[in-house]
Every structure is written in C-alpha cells, then in structure tokens.
Amino acid sequence: MAQLTTKTSKIKPDGARALSWGALLIAGLCALPMLAVLLAAVSGGTETVEHLVDTVLEGYTRTTLTLVCLVALGTFAIGVGAAWLVTMTRFPGVRIFEVALVLPLAFPAYVLAYAYTHVLDHPGIVQTSLRALTGWGPRDYWFPDIRSLGGAALMLVLVLYPYVYLLARAAFLQQSGTTFLAARALGSSPWAAFFKVSLPLARPAIAGGVLLAVMETIADFGTVAYFGVQTFATGIYTSWFSLFDRVGAAQLALCLLSFALLLAMLERLQRGDAKYHDPSRRAKVAPPLQLKGGKAALAVLLCAVPVLFGAALPIIVLFAMGLGSEQNLLSERYLGFIQNSATLASIAAIVTVCAAICIGFFQRMKTSRVSQAAAYVARLGYAVPGGVIAVGLMVPFATFDNALDAWMRSTFDISTGLLITGSIWLLIIAYMVRFLAAALGAYEGGQAMVHVNMDAASRSLGQGPIGTLRRVHLPILAPSLLTALLIVFVDVMKELPATLIMRPFNFDTLAVQAYRLASDERLEGAAVPSLVIVAMGLLPVILICRQVGRR
Template sequence: MNTSVCVTDSKYHDPAGNTLLSKLQALISIKAIAVVAALAVILPLLVIVTSIIQPESKIWQHIVDTLLIGWLKNTFVLSVGVLAGTFVLGVGSAWLTAACEFPGRSFFNWALVLPLAVPTYVLAFVFIGLLDFSGPVQSFLRGQLHLSVSWFPKIRSAGGVILVMSLALFPYVYLLARNAFETQGKNVLEVSRILGHSPMKAFFKAALPMARPWIASGMMLVLMETLADFGAVSIFNYDTFTTGIYKAWFGFFSLTAAAQLSSVLLLFVFVIIIIEQRMRSRMQFHQVGRLSLASNRLKLNGWSKWAACFSLMFIVMVAFVVPCLQLIVWSIASISAELDSRYLGLLFRSLLFSSMAAALIATLGLLLAYIQRLNNDLFTKWIIRFATMGYALPGTVLAVGIVIIINWADKPMVWVFRDIFGIDLSSVLNGTIAVVLFSYTVRFLTAGFNTINSSMLRITKNMDEAATLMGITGFKLLKRVHIPILKNGLFIAAMLVFVDVMKEMPITLMTRPFGWDTLAVKVFELTSEGEWQRAALPSITLVAAGLLPLMLLNKKAEGSTL
C-alpha cells in the first residue's frame, strides 16, 4: 500500500524518485546546520593548536624565561587548593543534608546552592573589600577593640583566592554528591549497621566509595571552572594561565603568543574533559526498592544536631548572605552617584547582548536537538558533541581563537569593500556585535542544547508518526508539533543562557565593540582600580540575575516539568 495517499500537502505527491531526492536534499541541509555549528567550535581550537607551529620567538622566549614557571606553579596551587576546599565543603554538606536529620535540614537543602548565583569575581572583590587591611573587619579590630592585626591572614594571597573560589564553586560538588547519597538508598546504611559500623565508619566505608564517581565528576567541573577563571584571579593579582593569556594579548600586544599559551591550557582542559566523561559513564546504580534515605536518615541528637545546623549556617552566611549584604550596603552608599545614564547604558547593553544571545542559542539548540532526533547515527552524534563542547573551554581561549579567525576573514572583506564598492574600512567584522554573539554561541550552546534536548526526549515517537501520517513532516513537524510542547523547555534554556551571558566577563572584555561595556566588564574595570563601592551596584544586579536559574532548578527538583 502506498502511504503517500494519506498526505494532504501536494508537494508530497511527487514521483518516488523525486520524493527520495527531496528527502535526501532535506537531510543534507538539516545536517549542514550541525556541521556548521561543529566547525564554529572546532576551527578556533585548530587555530590555537596549530599556533604552536609558528612561535613568536622573542615574546615566547621571554614568557618561558621569566613568567611561565610562575603561572604554572600558581595554576597548580590554585587547582589543588580549590579541589580540596570544594571536596570538604561539598561532600560534608551533601552528607548532612542527604543522610542526617537535624533542625533546618530542608532549608539548607536548597540554601547551599545559593552561592552559585554570585559570580566568582564579585565574591572576590567583596572579600578583599571586607578583609583587607583598610576593610571594615580589620578597621574594627584596630579601632574599636584596640587589637593588633599582625596575626590577621592576608586576604591578597594564594590562600585568599583559594578560599573565595572554594566558597563560590563547592555547590557543584554538593549537588552531585547529594544526589549520589540520596540515590544510594537506605540499604547502604542498614547493611553497614548490621556489620557493626558506626555512622561515621559507614560514611567512609560504604557511602563515600559508592558516591565516588559523582564526587569525582563534580570535582572535574570545579577544576574546569578553576582553570577557566579570569575575573577572580585578576582581582587578586594572582597570575595564572588565564591572566597570562590576557597579558600576552593586551600587554605584549601579541595575539600569537596568547594563542600559544591557550594551546597549553587547552591540553589540560581536554584531559579533564576525557576524565570527566569517564566519570559520568560510571554514574549509575542498579538497586531494587525505594531509592531514598528520607525514611531512614540518621537523627542527630544533642550537640551534634546543633553543630550540623550552625556549620551549614556558617557556610551559607559566609558564601552568600554576608557578601550580598555588603553589596547592598555599598550600593546604597553609591547609588546616588552611580545610578545614572551610564549605569542604564551598561544595563541596556547587558540586556541586549543577553537577549540576542539567548534567542540565537535557543533557536540553534532547538535545531540541533531536532537533528539528533531525526538522525541517530554515529556521525550526527559526534558532530553534535563537537558543536556542544564549547562550554567546557575557557572563555579566554575561545576569544583568542575566534579573534584570530575573524582577523583572517576580515582582510579579504576589507579588500572587497575597497576595490569593488570604493569604501575604505579598517575592518568589517572585527570589533562588531556579530563577533560577540558568535563567541557567546560557541561558549554557551551546550546550556541551550542540553535543556531543550532533555525536553524533546519526552516527546514520544508515536506523536511523530501520527503527525507524519497527517502529512506533517520536516520543519512543519518541528513548528506545529514539537515547539508547542517544548515551549517551557525553550523558555528555561533561553533564561539559562541569558543569565550566563549577563555574568560572562572575559569573552565580552576581549571581543566587545569599542565603548560597548557591560555590567560584568564595568565590575572588572572598577575592581581593577580598587573601587569596591562603585562596583557594588552592577554586581548586585548580576547576583539578582543569577538567582533566576537557581529558582528554576529548585522548581524542577520539586517536580515541575519542562
């Protein structure tokens, strides 16, 4: 039986050969979108990797002789310190909220995620402003209590930046570790008790080893964020690879040297990505019965329950409440001077960049999710994997690779405008909004795609088949069937990208058009000059924006569907 009789649109009544040809052309055109998206990520990386073939000998030799060892040492110390700090904070708080019962447990269950709303560079300058020699804490100790502060730890140190980044990033480990402990089920504790283990011994002998893949995956995310961080280490004047890339570009005025440094950092990132992928492949359990510790949590009594409560309260206060209160105090003090047309311009440009990037990335993420749904072959899977790996790459590295490509593409376009149209331009693409949006798309496409794809997986194949029998295929199927169902997922994906772009600083700093500063760039410029109070107003705006995805995350955890 010829099923084409069920199709009402006349264009589907072509002969068999034409139908096959049109389907083949449509398939090629659809896959071309995924290929172009993958090339947008791959080309900057290839440019960076191949830059090592043509070294800029004088500058590179100077960096190797005088700076590289220090950058390597600082990056290593920072990475080890932040990993240790996030492990203690993340795993400890995850075990308390998942496996123990004490006053305030349900509150801390979601409150411990709040530090993710505070960008690391904002938390960095708040801690310096509070704890530096001229800050309110040391001033109070000297002036009101008449104490010597020679014993007070220096916040502008390796320990200071490790503390700040640990407080900012530990929720990554906390979320995954909490999920691991909750999904282990009550049988883990019951078996440990039968074997005569105390609760502490059960944690180290059973729960912690079983949660190791989750914890390791969270720590790999922390390590990638640490290697990619630019804002916090810049504020602390703690030179790492990311600050080195920036200085090679804007200090030594050598994009080639910046690309060569990026290639070294890229090697570390690729190793971490491979390890993290292997950790994720092991994150599964096969257990019969209820996967919850809710009915069998350890009930803490006496001093232990209050110790758990006050320790988690201290973490939330130090990592979120106190910084936000300080930002509010500084904002009130400076609002009369800062809340003017300049601030409104910064806010407008931040909202404009974020809105445009959110719309672009949500659209492209939808197309990639639809392509993967139609073509489940190995080629498509790998192309989409390449297209969505930009999120794991440092913003400074991507900015270097993209700007080099834009510079190459700019030269022939300048010649065309000059020789054909008689228009003399210094550049066509470089320093334009298009470059900024392109960079955002490469960096944040993963966030949009993953959210939309997870929603699309809930649409059954039966719905597609029923629509096909009614003559709805191709992009009509996407428009008339999938998009109405995916509207909540599209909205959440767009909002997540919107907030990420609002907070993004290194890419915006390196690729923005002249005079197109955003809130994040302004925070960087003001904190570079020690203007903590003036940086507070744009910072509190970014924190408020960062709370939006956390609210969505909490709503989803409570059972809301996308």
C-alpha cells in the first residue's frame, strides 16, 4: 500500500490542459468555414441575392433536388436489395458477391463519368458500332444522352450504393431470426416477412446509408461539372473563378450549407434513441433461403450488374483508354502529380487522425457539454461540401492576409503578400475539416474496446492523461488508427472541388489533372491519372472487404 501511495503521489497533469485547448482549437477550425460563409453571405447585401433569385437559384435548386431524389432511390434499391440477397439467401457465388459489391466504393464518380462518356458518347464504340451495323446516320436514331442529369445520377448511384449496402447488410446480420421466423409461422411468405419485419428493423441503418449517399451527392462537383449539370456545387465554382463574384459564391455556399446541415439533422433525428431488444434469450438465426433454378440465376444477375457496371467494366475501359493515350505515367511531370497527391494525402491523413485522437480522447477524458459540443462540431464537416469549406476558409484567411500586408506596408514598408491563402497548409486544414468525421468514427469505434478500468489502472500507476493515451490507448487502437489513415488518404486523393479552389499556384494533383484533361475532351489522357486514383482507392476497400469476410 505504501508503494502504491508513493506512485500515485507522482501523478502529474502531463499536457491535459494543452490537449483540451487543442481539441477546442480543432473544433473552432471546423466551425470557421460555416461561420465565414454565413457572415460573407449576410454582409453581401440583397442585390446579389435578388440577382441569384431572378437568374439561377431556381434552376440550381430544382436540379440539385432532382439529383438527390434519383440517387436516394437508386442507392436504396441496389444497396438494400443486394444486402438482403447476400445475407438471407444462398445462390451460386454468394460469397464472392458479398465482397465484390463493395468494390465500386473505390471509384470517384467523375472517373466513371469519363469512362462511360468514352464508351457511350456519339463518337464512342457503342454508337459507332450501332451506326456501322444499321447504316444509320447521326440523326436517324435516338440514343440516351450520358451527359445529362440522368447520366450524372447513374454515375453517383453506381459508386455510392455501397454505403447503403454495408450498413443494411450489417443491420440484417445483427437481427435475430426469431421475429422473422414468427412472421413465417403466421403465414407470411419470405418476401412478405422481409417487408413486414426485416426491413422496418433495419430502417435506421438504411436511412443512415441513404443520407450518407445524399450528402456525397450534393458535395459532388467533378461529375456534374463534366456533364454540364447545373447544381449548387457547379454554381459556387463558377461564381468564384469564372465570374469572380465572391459574394455570390458565398451566398450559394450558404444555400448548400443549409441543405447539408438539414440532412445531418435529419440523420441524427431518425436515429434518435431508438433501440431494438430481443426479449428471447434463445435468439435464433433465420435459415437462409436456398435459391435454385431461375430464382438463383436472377439473384446472380441482380448482384452482378452493379459490380459489372460499377467496377469491372470501368477498369477495363480506363485501362484500354490509358493504353491508347499519349500520357506517360513515368514521366517527370506525372511523377510530380503523383508526388503532389501523395504528399497532400499523407500530410492530411496524419493531421486529420491526430485531430481525431485529440477530439476523441478529450471527450473521454472530460465528459462535459463542452467536450460533447466539440465532438459534434467536428463531425459536421462531413456534411459540408468541399466547395463550401474552400470558400469558408478562403474568405477569412484572405482578409487576414490583406490586413496584415496593409499594416506591414504602412508601418515597416514591407509587403508580406499572402502568407496563408494559397498555401498547402490552408488546403490541409480544409481536408481536415472535410474528413475529420470519418477519422473520428474509426477512432471511436476502436476506443469502445478500451475499458474505463484500464484508465483507472493507468492513473493508479502514476500515468497522467497523455501517458495513458500514449501507453494504453494508442497501442490498442493501432488497427483502428490505420483504418482511419487509409480512409482519409484515399478520400483526399479523390477530393476535387476544394483542391481546385485552394491548391497553391502550379501545384496540380492527379484529380486536378484528370479533371483538366477531361474538360478539354481528352478522355484517353484523363484515364491515366484516373486509374492511379482508383488503384489508391482499392486499399481501404480491400480492408473493408476483409472485415466483411470475417463477419
């Protein structure tokens, strides 16, 4: 006892105060873009608002809402249907499909847009072959236009349905089969039991997946910009760069921000405090339905279609396009693109995961309204599109740089120029704000395995908060932190609007190069950087597939 008392008396607050201030600073940086957009939009007066209302606001609203509805319906149908088939039925290849259905998550939607435009556009192989076989001229037939609102929705559905699939499948796996078997015993068919029992029980998870897909939809810029679909995301970029209307961009960003935060609130409300409890201690697993003949063939077809069109076919098309291009992946220029992308993604991943550790451990160390609010604000960044974050950071930091430069000129006759605006570090902050929620989710998922008694034991042995974090938490959380690093790394590789707006001068990435070549209709050239982005995206997807396989 005397020895224990001696050790306990040596406990020192090793950086707890610094950790708390760091967490609050991170939360403040996450809130800054939203506050800056609000202030810039309000201070711009009503003239710009009236002009937007008279010209483009109605069209942006209608197009964005239509796109959101189409993507929500498409991801729901494919994600829930595929999750139910691979979880509750058995057919040839089901074990392969339960993993393969996740693969489209590695693709940015704009990469699919480049691939399918190359195939389905007027000069593409499909229409060229059709004209050669029939002898028709360009005006003798009708063919669906891939560069349309429907085409953009299709591209987004193909890459976003895995959000719904993963959450729905997890919900179906966690359900006890007791209620499903009870419905079957009362005379319901398997499909009727699914709609009456399994689907309502999985509703919160499915709704969460659909809302994630919707938030990614309103944040998308590359796909809609390439297809010429006028949404709020394209309007913000056009106002900022083409029209040089900062106030108009801020007011459009405020509209999009309001919609994104509304979706985030709906996601939180639909979860609420609802819980499902199975009163039976003898929970049974529902026996899977054995599909045979035509039903088995139909199940294989339904699962194969999203994998084929969301992953397999785009890879084949992009590879064929890349072989026919004049882009040299090993040239000094392309090695520079890869280095820039890898540098940005690596630094952003490390900074974001460190921020997630700071926020998450602060919330565990000091459970209070302040820590809860800091964690909530940090999660809001995922609901804010990259273009909004870019505008929200550029406005205050540009104001600061200009004010500092003016003061230095008048006082010391020295021009400081733009110290922060246009720097790589401001872009890193934007990435951190955008993807902190993903890293925080992975960190908190691993932190749940660290029992509170471990913290108490660490304190009794003389360790302070930082010592407990370094010696107890981090070794246990290593797999979760690695997952967070990979997820943020790939998200940064795919991020386009924030990179386009905020990147330093003459500092291009693979995503920017792919967008630039595609904008010039050099699709074969755009395939090369797109393939590298996809290859990088496969890393976390393979990790997710391993987790699915273990489950």
